[in-house]
Structure formats: structure tokens, C-alpha cells
Amino acid sequence: MTKLNTQVVLVTGGGAGIGLSAASQFANNGARVVITGRRQEALEQAVRTGSCVDYIVADAGNPSDAARTIEELIHRHGRLDVLVNNAGAGAILPLSQASFAQINEIFSVNVFGPSLLTTAALPYLKLSGGSIVNVTSTFGHKAAEALSHYAASKAALEHMTRCWALELAHDGIRVNAVAAGPTESNFLSERMKLSAEQIERVKASELARIPLGRRGIPDDVAKWIVALASPDAAWITGQVFTVDGGLSVT
Structure with missing residues (x-):
């Protein structure tokens, strides 16, 4: 992969989870990485492990x-090349x-948050000819019981990805999304607020399908x-790449 030096x-x-892994991989490819989250302790721990170089406490x-x-990011680093809208609620x-x-609460994090953050980032992404990657979900395009509002919020983010790609192409900004399947993280406990028993039932149901x-990890x-x-x-923009072990085709 081409190095991301200076970006x-x-x-x-x-x-934590997908966001922390992505931040670590960006850093390993030479980028200067800033992560955000609501919990300063978790962000400090991420920085201590060497996975990232900087953090800002912020609620998506x-x-x-x-x-x-x-x-704050521009004050510290002077530019922005890549925005990853990964924070999620469900x-x-x-x-x-x-x-x-x-x-x-679901739409504030999954739809309104990425919209407002991207709007604020646009002047700097235009200067750098940058890239936006939105993290959506298999359930943004696959129906599931009791997930209608979470799924609808991710469907909205997927379609915003396509619309933004058209709107921002003339500025040289690429917009894509990765639709994640069930992935081992603290999402079920931290964001979906499920009990240990509920989590085990959800994991067993997902695994079976x-x-x-x-x-995923x-x-x-x-x-x-x-x-x-x-x-x-x-030369890739306006695409939603599903990474879910084949769940979306069942």
C-alpha cells in the first residue's frame, strides 16, 4: 500500500474496536492520526499503546x-486529508x-454527527483533495427484526455516501463506505447497552447466519x-464495500 506520509x-x-484498529493501521502507514471519542480514559489508553498519535475528546x-x-485538529496539525466517520450508536x-x-440518539450519532463533522471538514478536505470513509453496517441494506431504526440510520449513511461522492467529486474529494458485519468489539455492551446474557444470544444468532x-475482528x-x-x-468513489463474512447474501 502507498505510504500516507504527511497525511x-x-x-x-x-x-476501541474498528476505529482503534483503523487508526493503528493508518499510523503504521505513516499518517498522523487523531482519534475522537467520549471517554478520555479510553483515548489515553489508545495513545499509550502507540496505536495513535493524538486524540480529541468529542461526542459524535x-x-x-x-x-x-x-x-482543534487544524490548530494542532494544520491540515486534514482523511475523515473516517466511524462512531456509531444502536x-x-x-x-x-x-x-x-x-x-x-441513534440518528444523532449515525446520521447527524457524520453530516455536521463532514460539513465542518469540507474546506480542509478540498484543500488536500482528501477522502471520506463512512463506516456503515450490513444492516444498512439487510432487514432485521428490532433493528429498524439502527438499520435505517445506516441506510441513510450509505445513501449519503453516494450523494456526497457525486456532490464532492468536482472538488477532488472521494467518498466511500465500508459496511461492517458483526465484529468483536464493545459495541453491543457500550453502545447498544445489552446485558451479558443478551450479548451471548445476539452473538450466537449472528454466528449461525x-x-x-x-x-469478524x-x-x-x-x-x-x-x-x-x-x-x-x-479512482474509487461512491462505493459501499460490505465486509461481513457473507452475512449480507444470506
């Missing part, structure tokens, strides 16, 4: 954090139990995020 990469939700679902994040949420607050016979997904952001993918 500055911003990865939201970079304190808080509208006021978007412009502040970009301003819930096992049957329609009969859905409330405005629950729906709003994945043709390749295992759940963060590196499975992260390597494609890095590949799409690389200059090696210079």
Missing part, C-alpha cells in the same frame, strides 16, 4: 462538538417500544477503511 487522518470513535452525537473538533429497539429519545463461520474491517482512503484507491 493527517481523523477517525471518530477511535478509542453532540452537534456543538463537530466544528470544535475540526478547529439499540435493539422493537417498534412497539420506540421513543423519540431513543430514535434521536454467517457463511464463513465466524464473527476489527482488523478485518479496518484494513478496507485504510485501503479506500489510500491513494491506491484514487
